[in-house]
Amino acid sequence: MGVPGYTASFTFLNKKKHPAVGCPSIGAFFSGNIGVLHGESGHGTVTPASYHELKTGAIPSIASWHNLYWYCMSSGFCMQWCASVISMSAIDPGPSCSMNKSILECVTLTSMLGSWGLHRRRMDVNPVTNWNAPLVWEGTFDPVVIDSIYKRMDPRIAVIVFAVGKYTRFLKGFLESGEKHFMVDFKLTYYIFTDHVDEVPKIDQAMGRKITILPVPSATRWQDVVLGRMKYATIAIDQQIRNQSDYIFMMDIDSLFHGRVGAESLSRMSAVLHRGYYKDETRKKFPYERRPQSQAYIPMDEGDYYYSAAVWGGYLEDMYKLVRYCYEQSEIDSKNNIEAVWQEESHLNKYLLHNKPTKVLSPEYLWSDYDRKPEDIKVVRISQLVKNYAEVRPNGGH
Numbered sequence: 001m002g003v004p005g006y007t008a009s010f011t012f013l014n015k016k017k018h019p020a021v022g023c024p025s026i027g028a029f030f031s032g033n034i035g036v037l038h039g040e041s042g043h044g045t046v047t048p049a050s051y052h053e054l055k056t057g058a059i060p061s062i063a064s065w066h067n068l069y070w071y072c073m074s075s076g077f078c079m080q081w082c083a084s085v086i087s088m089s090a091i092d093p094g095p096s097c098s099m100n101k102s103i104l105e106c107v108t109l110t111s112m113l114g115s116w117g118l119h120r121r122r123m124d125v126n127p128v129t130n131w132n133a134p135l136v137w138e139g140t141f142d143p144v145v146i147d148s149i150y151k152r153m154d155p156r157i158a159v160i161v162f163a164v165g166k167y168t169r170f171l172k173g174f175l176e177s178g179e180k181h182f183m184v185d186f187k188l189t190y191y192i193f194t195d196h197v198d199e200v201p202k203i204d205q206a207m208g209r210k211i212t213i214l215p216v217p218s219a220t221r222w223q224d225v226v227l228g229r230m231k232y233a234t235i236a237i238d239q240q241i242r243n244q245s246d247y248i249f250m251m252d253i254d255s256l257f258h259g260r261v262g263a264e265s266l267s268r269m270s271a272v273l274h275r276g277y278y279k280d281e282t283r284k285k286f287p288y289e290r291r292p293q294s295q296a297y298i299p300m301d302e303g304d305y306y307y308s309a310a311v312w313g314g315y316l317e318d319m320y321k322l323v324r325y326c327y328e329q330s331e332i333d334s335k336n337n338i339e340a341v342w343q344e345e346s347h348l349n350k351y352l353l354h355n356k357p358t359k360v361l362s363p364e365y366l367w368s369d370y371d372r373k374p375e376d377i378k379v380v381r382i383s384q385l386v387k388n389y390a391e392v393r394p395n396g397g398h
């Protein structure tokens with residue numbers, strides 16, 4: 001019989017060589033309990049010190065991981081050699097092994113290690129909001145670890161996009177780049193709302209990913225399309241999407257994916273900082289609706305951030321509540337002969353002022369081809385395309 005233990009898949013957070021071993025390595029600190037992982041990434045064997053320990057359930061005890069954690073915390077330099085263990089599986093776990101628990105704790109712990117090391121590398125941005133929600137920037141999460149955590153839940157993700165009138169021209173680029181970068185390896189359905197069903201392109205998709213087309217009427221005003229999104233999405237969630245999804249993203253179609261957008265963007269309610277206002281130190285410049293007659297009104301002395309309506313996502317029921325809120329509030333406005341300055345974006349900002357997002361995504365999650373990339377944007381994940389507004393919109397202009 002082979003030696004009982006575990007195999008672990010791992011990647012090193014950085015590639016620094018351990019001076020004694022000559023390659024990235026971890027394990028010396030707890031060699032009594034666990035084997036050494038070395039190389040840049042791959043598989044290693046983790047062997048508990050005693051078979052007896054294993055049989056009694058004291059599997060390569062979490063205590064040793066904690067010791068490692070505290071050791072690293074107290075002696076900073078060791079972080080350079082820390083591995084991110086992305087999966088562990090038993091070779092021969094013995095009868096009383098509670099593998100799931102130890103996997104989860106390992107992953108959680110290593111992701112703590114990961115973020116601790118990585119946070120130190122982003123001193124230029126704030127990785128947390130004033131209400132203690134994560135503010136996601138490149139370098140504040142470990143993509144491999146966070147995907148593996150969410151993958152265990154295997155969520156079904158719905159993406160709601162509208163392509164009405166001439167906006168069908170954006171579908172191909174959006175979908176093809178989405179297949180390369182957006183929630184890769186997750187179950188995902190694009191719900192495409194369009195008045196030109198025959199203009200939806202056929203694209204190659206991996207298993208578990210598909211397109212569902214939902215017909216909507218054409219419009220003569222672009223404002224009716226952007227606001228109509230709230231109405232038709234509310235109806236479709238009620239009739240169909242609710243039974244098919246766990247998360248929903250609402251997105252503009254006139255954009256391309258250029259970089260990874262993965263599980264780090266998932267939460268109960270995630271909103272993106274609008275690229276135009278994220279550096280503003282005063283809220284006075286935020287283009288909130290300032291007319292008290294509108295339901296979207298926000299007074300000058302209130303507000304946390306200005307969020308973009310071109311990318312937002314969250315749990316199905318939380319998103320449903322917000323989409324429906326935007327629809328209902330805009331209906332009230334319309335009865336009062338007023339339309340909020342930035343349509344549903346204004347209502348979205350009003351809602352999120354009183355119902356704080358549980359995750360805020362940096363403008364990496366919606367940049368724009370109109371603007372140059374400043375120093376703090378290390379990765380552009382999604383970018384809005386340059387378009388001729390007058391030509392593409394049914395009633396022209398801004």
Ligand SMILES: CC(=O)N[C@H]1[C@@H](OP(=O)(O)OP(=O)(O)OC[C@H]2O[C@@H](n3ccc(=O)[nH]c3=O)[C@H](O)[C@@H]2O)O[C@H](CO)[C@H](O)[C@@H]1O
Pocket residue numbers: 161162163164165166167221222225226251252253254308309310311342343344345384392393394
């Ligand atoms: C980057 C950003 O902040 N985007 C927001 C901004 O305008 P944008 O200038 O980005 O608006 P836009 O012209 O892209 O319209 C928003 C979306 O509505 C759909 N569409 C629009 C018109 C049309 O004729 N056919 C059609 O399908 C399409 O999915 C499009 O992407 O303001 C809008 C409201 O004013 C929305 O809040 C957008 O989310």
Ligand SMILES: [Mn+2]
Pocket residue numbers: 252253254310384
């Ligand atoms: Mn847009």
